[in-house]
Amino acid sequence: MERIAYPLMEIARIGALFIPGDMLENVMPEERREYPLLAGGATSEFAVGDEVDFVEENFNMLKRLLLLTERIDPERNPYAALWIRRPENPSRGEVMVAGRALPAEGYYIQPLWPEILRAFDGHPTRRQRNAGETAYYPIRNSDEEIVGVLELTANLAPSFI
Amino acid sequence: MMNSFLIPDRIRICPQTGDVLEPQARIRSLADLTETSASLVSPRNAYVSFQIAVRVDGMANLPFSVRADALQGERGEIAGDAFSFYAEWYHRVQGRYYPDALVPLAAEAPEERTLASITSRNAVPDQAFAVLWVDLFIPPDIRPGDYTGAIHVTAGGETETHVLRVKALETAVPDESLIIADLNSYADNISRRMDSLRGNGNRFEDGSYFQVERQFFRMAHEHRALLHYLPYEHSGKIPHAFIPELEGHGKGMRVKDWSRFDEHFGPYLDGSAFEGTKRGAIPLPYMYLPFNFHWPADYAKFGMKGYRTEFSAIMGEFYRHFTERGWLKTKFELFLNHKKRYKLFPYDGDETRFVWDEKINDIFYELARDVLEKKEGARFIFRTDSSWSYGLHYGKYAEMIKLWVVNEQIFSWFPESLGPLRAAGCEVWTYGTAQPINQPLLGTAIAPLAAVARGVDGFVYWENTKWGDNWQETPDSDGSTAMFYPGDRLFGIAGPIPSIRLKTLRGAMQAADCMERWIREQPAIRRAKIGELIGESLGIDKDAWWPGKPSFVDLPPYRWEDAMFSEAPIASLHKGQDPEAFDTLKRKLWSLLG
Numbered sequence: 001m002e003r004i005a006y007p008l009m010e011i012a013r014i015g016a017l018f019i020p021g022d023m024l025e026n027v028m029p030e031e032r033r034e035y036p037l038l039a040g041g042a043t044s045e046f047a048v049g050d051e052v053d054f055v056e057e058n059f060n061m062l063k064r065l066l067l068l069t070e071r072i073d074p075e076r077n078p079y080a081a082l083w084i085r086r087p088e089n090p091s092r093g094e095v096m097v098a099g100r101a102l103p104a105e106g107y108y109i110q111p112l113w114p115e116i117l118r119a120f121d122g123h124p125t126r127r128q129r130n131a132g133e134t135a136y137y138p139i140r141n142s143d144e145e146i147v148g149v150l151e152l153t154a155n156l157a158p159s160f161i
Numbered sequence: 162m163m164n165s166f167l168i169p170d171r172i173r174i175c176p177q178t179g180d181v182l183e184p185q186a187r188i189r190s191l192a193d194l195t196e197t198s199a200s201l202v203s204p205r206n207a208y209v210s211f212q213i214a215v216r217v218d219g220m221a222n223l224p225f226s227v228r229a230d231a232l233q234g235e236r237g238e239i240a241g242d243a244f245s246f247y248a249e250w251y252h253r254v255q256g257r258y259y260p261d262a263l264v265p266l267a268a269e270a271p272e273e274r275t276l277a278s279i280t281s282r283n284a285v286p287d288q289a290f291a292v293l294w295v296d297l298f299i300p301p302d303i304r305p306g307d308y309t310g311a312i313h314v315t316a317g318g319e320t321e322t323h324v325l326r327v328k329a330l331e332t333a334v335p336d337e338s339l340i341i342a343d344l345n346s347y348a349d350n351i352s353r354r355m356d357s358l359r360g361n362g363n364r365f366e367d368g369s370y371f372q373v374e375r376q377f378f379r380m381a382h383e384h385r386a387l388l389h390y391l392p393y394e395h396s397g398k399i400p401h402a403f404i405p406e407l408e409g410h411g412k413g414m415r416v417k418d419w420s421r422f423d424e425h426f427g428p429y430l431d432g433s434a435f436e437g438t439k440r441g442a443i444p445l446p447y448m449y450l451p452f453n454f455h456w457p458a459d460y461a462k463f464g465m466k467g468y469r470t471e472f473s474a475i476m477g478e479f480y481r482h483f484t485e486r487g488w489l490k491t492k493f494e495l496f497l498n499h500k501k502r503y504k505l506f507p508y509d510g511d512e513t514r515f516v517w518d519e520k521i522n523d524i525f526y527e528l529a530r531d532v533l534e535k536k537e538g539a540r541f542i543f544r545t546d547s548s549w550s551y552g553l554h555y556g557k558y559a560e561m562i563k564l565w566v567v568n569e570q571i572f573s574w575f576p577e578s579l580g581p582l583r584a585a586g587c588e589v590w591t592y593g594t595a596q597p598i599n600q601p602l603l604g605t606a607i608a609p610l611a612a613v614a615r616g617v618d619g620f621v622y623w624e625n626t627k628w629g630d631n632w633q634e635t636p637d638s639d640g641s642t643a644m645f646y647p648g649d650r651l652f653g654i655a656g657p658i659p660s661i662r663l664k665t666l667r668g669a670m671q672a673a674d675c676m677e678r679w680i681r682e683q684p685a686i687r688r689a690k691i692g693e694l695i696g697e698s699l700g701i702d703k704d705a706w707w708p709g710k711p712s713f714v715d716l717p718p719y720r721w722e723d724a725m726f727s728e729a730p731i732a733s734l735h736k737g738q739d740p741e742a743f744d745t746l747k748r749k750l751w752s753l754l755g
Contacts, residue, residue, distance in 0.1 A: 042723040049502030050723070053515050059507035060463060067461040081504075098505045100455070101396050107503050160353070161395045161503055 006073040009126055012137035012152045015069030015080065021141030023058040024082055024148045027096055034088055036109065045108075059097060066099030069152070078154040079103070082139065084147070085112070085120060093120075096148065101158035103151055119149040132156030165314040165321045166191040167198035168212035170668060171602050171740040173661065174292065176251050176258050176285045179214065183601045185739040199325055202751060204332040206301035206439070207671045210664055212249070213293040213323075215316050217280065225276045225316045227266075227293060232310035232327055237303050239310070239327065247294040248279040249661070250646075252632075254599040254639050258285055261598045261636070261660045262646040263294050274652055282651065283633075294661065297327070298439055305331045331755045332675055336440045339677040340612050341447065341590060341619025342386040342670050344644055346626045348393070349400045351377060354626055357649040365402035369655075371425060375434055376656025377626070377645060378445075383438045384663050385670035386644075387446060389621070391496070395503045397455025404451045405482075407475065414457065414471045416478045423486070430488040444490040447564075450541070452476060452529075454499050454506050472528045476541075484538035494544040494564060495529055497521060512568075514549040515719045519558075526561045533561075546592065549718035551575060559585035566621055569593040573732045574714060576707040579616060592621035595662060597639035603699075605665040606743050607735045609673035610699070613680070614692040615706055672747055679754055694753070698746035700738050708732050 028035070035051035042048065066080040080099035086092045086109055093116070094109045095102060112120070115127040119136035127134040132155040139148040168174060172194065173182040181189045188194055191214060203209035217223050227246055232239040246267075249260035264279050272278055280291045295312075308327045313320055351374055352358045364370035374390075381388040392403035402425050408417040428434035432442035454460055458471035476495075483493065497510025501518075508518045510525075522545065526533065532541045543561055547554060548568035555565065555578040565582060569591040572578075582589055591612070596604040608620045625644040629637030633651060636643050644663045648654025680687040696703060708730035713721055735742075 040722050040724055044723075047723040049500070050514060052502045052504075053719070054501055054507035056507045063506070064461045064463075067459075095504050098396070098503070101398065102503060102505065158396075 003075075005075045008076060008078060008133055008135040008152050008154055009124060009137070011069065011072045011076060011078065012124065012135040012150055014072055015065065015152070016137045016139055016150050018069075019062065019065050019082070019139050019150060021139045021145070021147040023062055024084065024096065024139060025141055026055055027058045027062060028052075028054055036086075037088065062097045063099065066097060069150075070099050076154050078152040079158055081151045083112075083116060083136075083149045083151060095151075102161055103153060104156055104159055106159040107161070116149055116151075120146060122146055129153075129156050163192070163195075163321065164216040164316055164319065165323070166214040167195045167312075167323055167325075168214050168292065169194060169198045169740075169744075170210040170212065170294075170664065171606075171743055172212075173260055173602065174214055174290060176260070176288045176290050176292070179216075179290050182257070182259060183603075183740045185601065185737060187739050187741055195323070199323060200328070201297070201326070202328045202330065202747070203297075203299045204330045204334050204671065204675060204751070204754075205299050205303060205305070206333040206336070208296050208298050208439075208664075208667060209327065210294065210296050210668065213295060213312065213314060214290045215276075215292070215314060216289065217291050217316075218289055220317070222277045222281055223317050225291075225314075227315070228313045229295075229325075230310040230313075232308035232325065234304065234306050234308040234329075236306065239297070239299065239303060239308050239329075241310075243298045243300065244312075245296040245298075247296075247659070248274075248276050249292040249294055250279065250633070251283055251285050252598060252640070253635050254597070257599065259598045260292060261640055261662065262633070263659050263661060263664070264648075264652055265654070265658065266293070271653060279652075294664065296664070299327070299329050301333050303329055305329050330751055332751065334671045335674055335678055337443055338385050338387075338446075338670065338674050339681070340609055340670065340673045342384075342609060342666060343389050343447075343590060343619055343621040344381050344386050344625040345389045345391070345592075345621050345623050347391045347624075348403055350626050352400075354628065355647050355649055357655055365400070365421075370402065373656055375428070378429060378434060379438055380645060380657050380659060380663075382435050382440060382443070384659065384667040385440070385674065386663070386666065388625070389447065389449065391449050391498055392451045393453045393456065393498070395499055396505050397453045397460070397499075399451050399453075399456055404456070407457055410459070410471070411467045412470055412474075414474055416475065416482070419482055427486070430483075430486070430491050432490075444488070446490070447492050447494060450479070450493050450495050452495055453497060454508075454510065458528075460506070469528055473531065476529050476532050480532045480535065480539055480541060488539055491540070492564070493539065493541045495525065495533070495541060496544040496546070497525060498546075511546050512548045513545075513554070516550060516553065516717060519550065519554065522554075522558055522561060547571075549721065551578070552714060553718070556581050559587055562587065564588050564590070566590045566592050569620070570726075570729070570731050572617075573615075573706070573708055574710045574730065576615075588618045590619035590621055591615075591617055592623055594638075594641045595622040595625065595644055597641040598636065598662070599639055601735075601738075601740060602662070602665045603735050603738055603740050603743055605662045606669035607699075609666070609669040610676075610695050610746075611706070611732075611734055613673050613676045614688075614695050616684075616688055669743070672750060675754055676750065694749055695746060698749060699735060699742045701734055705732055705734060 032053045038051040079101040082097045093112045118125040134153040137150045229244040247263035250262035251258040405422040406418040432444040457475040462468040499510040542563040544564035546566045624642040628643035645657035648658040711729035
């Protein structure tokens with residue numbers, strides 16, 4: 001019987017089942033969550049990035065789940081990442097944990113776009129990207145609040161870094 | 162009226178006015194520069210360089226040729242083919258034109274590489290002068306003494322002859338560098354940045370990548386530098402041509418096929434890639450290993466026994482293979498470049514700021530211990546690039562980490578660190594960036610001299626192939642991230658072309674290697690003597706090498722703020738010095754060494 005590849009959204013749905021939103025909420029130590037403000041007004045990307053720190057147990061668990069989610073269907077071979085909204089400015093967001101590669105948008109804090117915002121509003125959303133495809137899926141904490149979005153992207157070059 | 166002028170290698174001139182661009186230069190007229198440039202002094206087995214400025218007065222297509230006679234000495238000659246000629250390419254930086262890229266000229270060069278064609282395409286408005294860079298290699302086997310010859314410059318149908326005198330010294334520069342001039346870059350930047358490779362998805366299979374990459378390594382080697390090419394991305398991903406093919410997982414993981422890896426790296430590691438260069442077939446002294454947080458071990462297993470199983474098994478295979486192949490002259494570096502800012506891993510393997518990340522040193526040392534502690538065979542070492550936590554780590558990790566690459570400024574705060582590191586058998590390099598094009602060339606000469614004066618083993622320019630898409634006009638970062646330029650787009654050269662700063666670096670490295678060889682015969686006395694020599698010649702205060710500690714040095718590094726650095730001590734080693742100071746230094750050096 002011919003095997004049918006999983007739809008990306010189905011892989012995202014399965015992955016999201018296992019990703020604990022509480023860990024994503026606590027992936028940075030509390031004192032680092034508004035890390036851009038700690039750079040003291042310095043504008044260089046290096047100075048801001050120097051302030052990034054993580055809670056390793058939470059990061060490593062989330063990273064592991066992303067890497068395994070990417071492998072649910074080897075034929076699709078997507079890359080995965082978890083996005084959050086910036087607490088000091090929810091119209092902007094950033095990747096907080098990346099799987100085997102960084103999304104094409106990179107690691108910067110940046111304005112969020114309609115498809116990912118729909119997922120932050122609770123609606124799994126598919127985005128066609130020329131030959132590539134992205135699925136955005138909401139991630140909830142144990143209070144059932146949406147605290148992040150799982151991205152799965154296939155057939156699109158990730159960010160080179 | 163004279164239409165051509167000799168210019169020393171430490172001075173650049175404005176193509177529009179002929180004015181000297183180095184602001185502190187004492188000699189500023191072309192006629193005076195010609196006089197000082199006609200007499201050269203050089204050790205043997207070394208390059209000595211100068212320039213020829215040609216008046217073009219707006220006629221970019223002026224017919225032009227240059228020819229060098231053999232230099233005759235009392236007991237031999239230096240052949241005319243010891244000269245190499247390059248056309249200087251001008252870039253616009255901060256509102257002025259500066260030369261930096263050098264386009265090789267040759268008698269049989271195609272039309273796109275004639276001086277007229279290059280000048281025409283460079284299209285400097287109101288250009289009054291075109292300039293050639295000239296390298297003259299003084300062979301190791303000639304007799305010391307005076308040699309005289311001539312350079313014939315023909316422009317617009319008129320020929321001018323410049324007599325050239327060269328004093329070849331008894332001293333010969335060693336083939337092997339004793340100071341490491343490390344030109345860092347990241348795989349697979351060459352593919353992304355060379356037009357001839359960018360669109361070729363088959364570049365590894367058809368071999369075109371290897372041919373181009375080898376030209377970069379050879380050019381670095383010929384300029385007494387080391388291209389140091391980290392094979393993995395921050396994610397841990399590695400182009401397949403940079404690693405052997407693996408198979409299996411967990412206890413079943415092993416190397417399936419070394420052939421691709423050996424084809425790629427074997428010639429660098431047995432030295433054959435460098436055959437035909439003046440320095441000869443010397444294997445790379447250092448090379449990054451591909452090992453990282455996510456290769457060969459699967460990071461999904463991090464913290465579990467299977468991670469160790471995979472990591473240690475493949476490292477053991479590397480050791481056995483490298484030893485069997487006889488790659489015994491290269492130090493293979495386990496280096497973890499990951500940074501948490503990229504959200505791919507929760508630890509800074511590179512430049513640890515948060516002290517709790519130092520556990521990475523302990524974890525990976527343990528994973529690689531069996532190989533790192535081998536006393537025979539191929540040499541594998543643990544390397545760290547250190548800044549924030551250097552003051553906390555040099556004592557703590559000296560027994561594990563054998564190569565310390567330290568932020569230049571922060572290193573200068575800790576002169577007391579060298580003793581413990583040396584006692585533990587560690588090597589120390591500093592890191593910074595290359596000088597931008599619009600800074601005086603003397604700044605490019607300072608890194609090798611500072612390494613000798615401070616007693617460290619080398620220095621790193623952190624990125625050297627990031628010339629940018631618009632490099633022919635203004636390179637990225639005003640040139641501080643490019644010591645090479647691509648030869649393919651404009652000149653049909655399937656490889657790099659050098660920069661004036663790379664030539665300047667080579668000149669300083671020749672002096673530094675001679676200094677270091679002399680010092681190592683009696684280091685206790687001679688290090689200080691050379692330091693004084695450099696200091697006197699370049700107007701560097703005795704205390705300037707080690708400018709003291711900042712007030713915040715005792716705070717945990719994660720509490721250091723960016724703004725604090727504006728007040729932190731920094732070694733200002735060459736600012737405001739005239740470029741002739743380097744000539745003064747060399748005169749004193751050659752007088753000391755003979």
